[in-house]
Amino acid sequence: MKVANRGDVKPFYAMEVMKAANKLESEGRRIYHMEVGQPATSAPQAVLDAAEKALKDNPIGYTEALGIPELRSAIAKHYGDMYGLDLDPKRVVVTTGSSTGFLLTFLSLFNTGDRVVLAEPGYPAYRNILGALDIEAVGLPCGPNTNFQPSPDLMATIKDPVQGLLVASPSNPAGTMLTSAELEKLxxxxxxxxxxxISDEIYHGLTYEQDAATALQFTNDVVVINSFSKYFSMxxxxxxxxxxxEQLVTTVEKLAQSMFISAPSVSQHAAVAAFDCKGEVKGYINAYAKxxxxxxxxxxxIGFDKLAAADGAFYIYANxxxxxxxxxxFCQKMLNECGVAATPGIDFDPHRGHEYIRLSFAGAYEEMEGAINALRQWLI
Known part of the structure; x- marks a missing residue:
């Protein structure tokens, strides 16, 4: 059977490292997991209770493609509470994770052969999804001088026309942020x-020095993508x-109907309760800050002295x-010799990533202490 070229994407190395780490762990090795952005905490208790109630009280069937009205309204209210915005729930689209949001966005905004700018370093799934859709991902090298974020000056270095720009603030892997003024200029x-x-705001709320600005504070003519995965630990x-x-809602709805039917029903009913759990979530953020x-x-x-700012999210990007x-x-040796699992920078930057690694601090404090001790013994 012939395999389509669009399926020829690079592996997600963070998942490859996790697979190798899990194998060593199953063999009895002590492994310190810093390779994936997986919160150590459970979903908030009210979400768990709401899921149990949904299983008992509701038929677990399809929902509307755009999501249940209660959840769309709760999300719109969240933008009022967090950013002071009056958001029409009709513009909210509930998706099966943020990955579906990126796919629907790329399909609804771009045609085959269009060019979309991505900051390097950046989340590898952006490149892979665009490539699978025959949309060209244009890497924009970003370094410490711009806090690993794009800027108008960097954008001006791209000579050929482009149709899109995807920005993540806070970013993965660097955890860096654009200021409100920088975001507005971009x-x-x-x-x-x-x-x-396109604004990837998945790590909004997970910030340590200043709050993140949403692109919606400056214009309605953007697509914002977010998720319950990180901030709400889901x-x-x-x-x-x-x-x-508003003009994109019908297009996205038709694509979602045909490709996904709807996001998981139980998850939707449970997630309505998430927005009442911000006190519990604050405890999660305090743990990440520690x-x-x-x-x-x-x-x-212990030798890792060239670090990105880590303004938000839960990653350290180290040169x-x-x-x-x-x-x-280096990551393979580190895993095999001292049991610390980290992600190689080539996952996020195919050109300069050989000089970087990413360490996730989403785990328990004891895991971080153990990793530091293991690295100290290995490096010093």
Missing amino acids: IGYCEERHISF TGWRLGWMIVP NRELLLRELPK VNHLTDDSME
């Missing part, structure tokens, strides 16, 4: 040139959402070019 640059702007519930311009403080203090002492010129080999 959106303005794109509007002047009719470049579609990765396995496979539930996300999009905020789309982990972050530990790593930012201790990593430089290790003084230790290796092959981040994949």
Whole structure:
């Protein structure tokens, strides 16, 4: 049977590392998991209770493609509570995780052969989904001088026309953020040139020095993608959402009807309760902040002294070019020799990622302490 070229995408190395780490763990090795952005915490208790009630009280069937009205309204209210915005629930699209949101966005905004700019380093699934759709991903090298984020000046270095820009603030893997002024300027640059702007806001709420600005504070002519996975610690519930311009709702709905029917029913009913759990979620964020403080203090002492700002999310992006010129080999050695699982930078930046690794601090504090001790013994 012939295999289509669009399926020829690079592996997600974070998942490959996790597979290798799990194998060693099954053999009795002590492994410190810092390879994936998987919160150590459960979903909030009220979400668990709502899921149990939904299983008892509701037939678990299809919902409307755009999501149940209660959840769409709760999401719209969240934008009022968090950002002071009056958002029409009709613009809210509930999705099967944020990954579905990216697929629906790319399908509804771009044609075959269009070009979409992605910051490098950036989340690898962006590139892979675009490639599978025959849309060209245009890598934009971003470094410490712009806090690993795109800027109008960097965008101006791209000579050929582009149709889209995808921005993540806070970002994965660097955890860096755009200020409100920087985000507004970038959106303005794109509007002047009719470049579609997509804002990945999955790590909103997970910030440590300043709150993140949403693109919706500056214009309605953007697509915003978010998820219950990170902030609400609901990765396995496979539930996300999009905020789309009014003129895009029908297009997205028709695509969603044919491709996904609807997001998981139980997850939708349970997630309505998530927005009443922000006190519990604050406890999660405090735990991440404690982990972050530990790593930012201790990593430089053991040789990891070139770190991205880690303004938000739960990642440390470390330049290790003084230790290796092959981040994949380095991560393999680190896993095998001291039991610390991390993701090679080539996952996020195919050109300069050989000099970087990403460490996730989404796990328990004890896991972070153990990893630091293991790395100290290995490196010093």
